[in-house]
């Protein structure tokens with residue numbers, strides 16, 4: 415799966431340090447004791463614009479999913495479909511992500527866990543796989 | 550002093566090239582004023598709404614040579630903007646802040662020799678930050694986000710692709726009777742099912758068109774509108790709803806929308822209930838948007854939108870004629886001005902081959918973002934309370 419090259423943007427060092435070490439890092443506001451998505455720009459409880467980071471379990475459940483199909487090219491070739499999803503982390507926040515899950519298994523609430531990909535170039539990233547499945 | 554829509558201006562729509570969004574907007578305002586029987590210098594208010602390209606803004610007043618305006622602003626609640634503009638115009642009329650307000654939406658995302666999908670598409674080999682990762686993984690079109698919403702509704706309530714297809718088919722039936730519509734060839738449920746996937750569960754025929762052009766209306770007092778060129782379309786009620794679905798545990802994303810807030814508010818102001826609505830013009834960026842809006846307005850129960858759509862109620866001859874001009878799916882994509890313009894045409898009785906018989910109360914919806922922003926208008930050819 416070629417997704418291009420991921421780079422840091424100055425706000426996500428802790429997140430990409432995490433994926434490199436196979437840890438899912440999300441935001442956590444200590445003041446409010448609330449977990450937030452890694453891309454949260456502020457805490458809705460107190461307004462802190464740089465909430466801290468915390469390690470999430472990596473476990474999640476499936477909220478919804480889609481298979482996207484790119485537009486066929488002029489030569490008739492079709493881009494590889496992508497299985498994308500909204501997942502609910504056990505800590506509460508939702509993430510948009512990509513799944514490595516058999517289509518027949520897809521259902522609301524399917525237990526998932528984070529899996530990490532380490533490309534030759536650029537930052538490591540994560541997908542979600544079925545929890546308890548082999549491989 | 551209640552307000553009425555007195556003028557409607559629609560430019561050429563669709564694959565129309567060589568005009569900027571500002572030029573389209575100016576053309577639409579001139580057409581709307583002319584339609585109302587007003588001179589341009591009789592406008593004292595202008596509300597401007599632009600597409601994702603960001604133009605035009607309030608400099609449109611200068612483009613039109615408008616002087617001594619008493620109301621001028623750009624508004625943006627995405628697809629809910631048209632409803633928001635009408636409500637602001639109506640309140641300005643009521644308070645005396647302005648007497649004749651043009652409201653315009655304009656956009657020109659299409660370029661020559663380019664498919665409509667790529668008009669909004671960006672591709673990059675390098676991606677930055679967390680958002681970049683999400684995009685790199687494939688979540689980079691609005692289609693995918695709406696697909697996630699629709700799929701959640703399907704998983705929760707058993708809604709089917711064929712039920713969404715019923716909306717595509719009935720909307721095209723209406724479009725085939727509308728000379729303004731871009732897609733007028735009839736389609737079948739099989740055509741819908743066989744159209745290519747865009748983002749499952751959405752087929753190509755679940756998705757709206759992309760159009761260049763502009764639509765404007767002129768809002769004035771009901772008294773003044775009665776003396777102008779066109780049958781007045783009275784504004785009975787309005788509402789907005791911004792549910793603020795946070796992406797976290799407990800969110801109703803995909804299951805319900807701001808229509809559940811804006812609909813009851815608008816109907817209460819208008820003094821009507823869903824049983825009084827004769828015609829619906831619903832924001833239909835996707836077939837699914839229509840389905841979930843029908844539920845949230847209360848035309849059917851939650852989770853019953855699919856069965857309701859498949860019953861034929863929305864089609865010509867059905868119990869609740871909906872998107873009678875072909876909507877955004879088959880007509881033209883002018884954000885919230887698509888449903889509003891068709892409501893004005895129907896309320897006036899100018900619908901030609903597609904004119905509905907009963908049109909005492911019309912509901913108009915707007916939907917923006919990924920189901921983040923919603924507006925509802927209730928309009929009628931009759932004065933409120935008359």
Ligand SMILES: [Zn+2]
Pocket residue numbers: 443444445446447457458459460461462
């Ligand atoms: Zn906080």
